[in-house]
Amino acid sequence: MFSTTQLNERNQRTQGLFRLLFLMMTWLLILPVLIIVSTLIYKGGSIISADFLFTVPTDGMTAGGIFPALFGTVWLVGVALLASVPIGIAAAIYLSEYAPDNWLTRVINLAIINLAGVPSIVHALFGVGAFVIFFKFGTSILAASLTLAIMTLPVVIVASRESLQAVPHAFREACWNMGATRWQTIRRVVLPNAVSGILTGVILEVSRTTGETAPIMFTGAAFYLPFLPESVFDQTMALSLHLFVVSTQVPNVPEALPYGVALVLIAMVLIMNSISIAFRMYLRGKKKW
């Protein structure tokens, strides 16, 4: 019925051309990741061992392991999450479920977007002023973590709010019609169905926080501190800062060392991302509507 005209043929060719173009751009994206990871493994893989991971640096950081930095990063990210996740989720619930659509809500939403756009070095200086000096936490894990928390808050809020909004409005109305209060509706219907998306967002946020350097540099991360912190008021080493230090600040570092540190850092991030992706795939499989 439809005879192939010349026009049709040309459309077919153009469409094939564009498909190829988009495909190539997509492949181009993978290239940097492949190059970075393979270089790190090639140059730093040899240094990775249990000793490297679990002993302290020695000889002015030109030898030994990275344990205080690894341990410190886990501390910093953990305390940051303890602060940002409850606050972020609570704020997201308010914005998604309670906030009226008025100028104040719009101002708050605008503020959140702007907070996400603040450069990390500005966050760092804010952290120094607010947590180190004003609240007198000193340069400590607490001050650094709270700075990281403020940085991650907008992302936690936005990811959580999106997950809450993804729960169909009809479910809420059905619940309200039965006489459920807003809170009962949130607890029994909205949250149980949003929690997976919120968790995915949080895990992705962990991986981002792990690599941050500027916000912790002036607020709590130490240049060289070859023992473990005892409380949140101590300073600590951190992987990201340690990488910066051994690659630029210390003379006579064996070549493999910074590559090894970078490899550990990127491995942590990739593992976190993989968990997040696996989690999302698992949940997509048990969709409830």
Add this chain to the structure above:
Amino acid sequence: MSSQPVKIEVKDLSIHYGNTPALEEVSLEVREHEIFGIIGPANAGKTSFLKAINRMDVFTTGMNVAGDIRFGDIDVHKADNIYALRKRIGVVFPLPVGLPMTIYDNVALAPRLSGITNKGDLDVIVERCLSRAALWDEVGDRLNSLGSLLSGGQQQRLTIARALSQNPEVLMLDEFSIAVDPVTTMRIEDVLKELKSEMTIILVTNLVQQARRLADRTAFFLEGRCVEIGDTEAMFNGEVQHQKTLDYIEGKFG
């Protein structure tokens, strides 16, 4: 029927969405243990009327309600506790919503919200409500599967079961048969006839014949106004005050 006391009294009810009127100065009474039918074409204000009675205006931005609604001894629009009010009114809307939880939890939700936690009590409520909604035979052996994954017609009956689980004084149904096949519709209609002895039913329907089969009295809404209210039989026998009503019943427009 006229001997029954008034359950819901509506006076000069007007509803606006922003500046657009949806309902203008409607006054009517719904009596206890009657099925009160509301018929009328699209945009007549039927659904808005139901929403005003269970205070859904609170959750609908831009919806403004003026006038008086009395529900039993409550002044609906001055009610302090709208949640307590809604518990006394069961609602079924045209598009069925099975909540994303098990069938059992769907029906047990309202009792649980009211503080019933005893498993035995809940079991009884769930079975009774599902049976009444003509759904028990189909799902009684798989109460732990998801309510949101049932077919459209089954979800609608689940919604009815859920409304009944509130043990409401008034049941409001808004074009419930849109998503249900004719056979099931008939089964639900039989259930409604039985339920009448226990509660008051407001039936908004786009099927004129359904109103004729079920309603004791029927109101005809048109373009936001209540054109007339009358005894259903009389109305369908042509005893109407307005030609429009007759035209609509006879299918000349709509």
